[in-house]
Amino acid sequence: SYDKLTGNTEPVILKSFGYPIMMLNTKQGPLAKLELRQAVQAALSESDMMLAAFGKPEFFTVDGAMYPEGFPWRSDAGVDTYDQGNPEKAQALMEKAGYAGEPIRILTSQQYEFHYKMALVAAEYLKAAGFKVDLQVSDWATLTQRRNDPALWDIFFTHSPFLPEPALNLGMSESGPGWWSTDRRRAAFDAFNAASDPAQRAKLYGDVQAAIMAEVPFIKVGDFNA
Numbered sequence: 001s002y003d004k005l006t007g008n009t010e011p012v013i014l015k016s017f018g019y020p021i022m023m024l025n026t027k028q029g030p031l032a033k034l035e036l037r038q039a040v041q042a043a044l045s046e047s048d049m050m051l052a053a054f055g056k057p058e059f060f061t062v063d064g065a066m067y068p069e070g071f072p073w074r075s076d077a078g079v080d081t082y083d084q085g086n087p088e089k090a091q092a093l094m095e096k097a098g099y100a101g102e103p104i105r106i107l108t109s110q111q112y113e114f115h116y117k118m119a120l121v122a123a124e125y126l127k128a129a130g131f132k133v134d135l136q137v138s139d140w141a142t143l144t145q146r147r148n149d150p151a152l153w154d155i156f157f158t159h160s161p162f163l164p165e166p167a168l169n170l171g172m173s174e175s176g177p178g179w180w181s182t183d184r185r186r187a188a189f190d191a192f193n194a195a196s197d198p199a200q201r202a203k204l205y206g207d208v209q210a211a212i213m214a215e216v217p218f219i220k221v222g223d224f225n226a
Contacts, residue, residue, distance in 0.1 A: 013058060016068035017226035018161040020053065020118060021170055022219040027179035028150035030104065035097035037216035038081075040104075040155070042093060043129035045085035049121045050222040053114035061223040066169070066209050068223050072198065073166055075206040078213025082220075090129035103134040107147060107156035111140040115157040118221060122155075147177040159224075166205055167193060171218040180217030 024031045024040065031037050047062045054060040064082025067073040104126060108119035116137065123133045136153075138146070146152045156177070160170050172189070174181040188207040195201045212218070 014226040016061065016070075016162060016223045018159055019223055020050075020114065020157065020159045020221040022118075022122065022221065023147070023156050023158060023171060023178045024216060024218055025150055025154050025178065026181070026215075026217050029154050030099065030102040031154045033097045034215060035093045036099060039090040039093035039097065039099070039129065040126065040131075041081055041216045041219060042084045042086045043090035043125050043131070044083075044122055044219065045125055046083045046219075046221050048085070048125075049118040050224075052121045053117045053221075054224055059225050061225075063223050064213075064220065066166070066212065066220060067162060071162065072202045073205045075209045077206040077210040081213045081216075085125065087125075087129040090131075094130055099130075101132050103132045105134045105136060105152070105154045107136050107138065107143050107153045109138055109140045109143050109157075112157075112159070114224070115159070119157055150177075150179065166208065171212075178217050180215070182211075182215060184211045184215060185217070 024037050026032055026037070031040065046064070050060045050062055061068065062083060064079040065075060067075070106119055106123060108115050110116045119135060119137075123135050126133050143156060147156050158170065163169055166172070167189075170176075171178050171180060174185075188204070188211045192201060192204040192208050195204055
């Protein structure tokens, strides 16, 4: 449809409209182990996931930072962990964690085609690193029910627009699906929430992002345009 529009009109592309995200279950199952979450992070090629999901380079940006250029929250903290596609590193982390072939249950839905396409690519990269993958495809309503039970999943795909207040972002709540609750998360997030000066808050958000990248409660796949 984009190609048809470009023939007789000028489509307007809204850049960095939102971001796809892989939520990881930090509470229960194999990914409750930090090293296995880091192994997932090391195994993935987010650039291939974004290309599969969105096709044309005009529609996406491969970017690991939690906020794109132009936002005060933009930070490069921890972004070296993004888009690694490194099965050897993943295997070393899996061995360190004592991974014994437990299936990694990935929930996705074809109601959001880009979720499904990213899940297919992610599954292949995880398999290449040595993970056993159980890709479960359902309707979106079923997925949103199942993600509330930590016994039923290890990863699910979702997406969000870029919100003006980071405290509202996906994965920031200790009580929401993913259940990220660690000393580092609390220290970084409490300091960020306690600050009132905008410049200080922007600086402290770098510590929040560094904690996200280090502890891998979720993985931002990239930026998509509208």
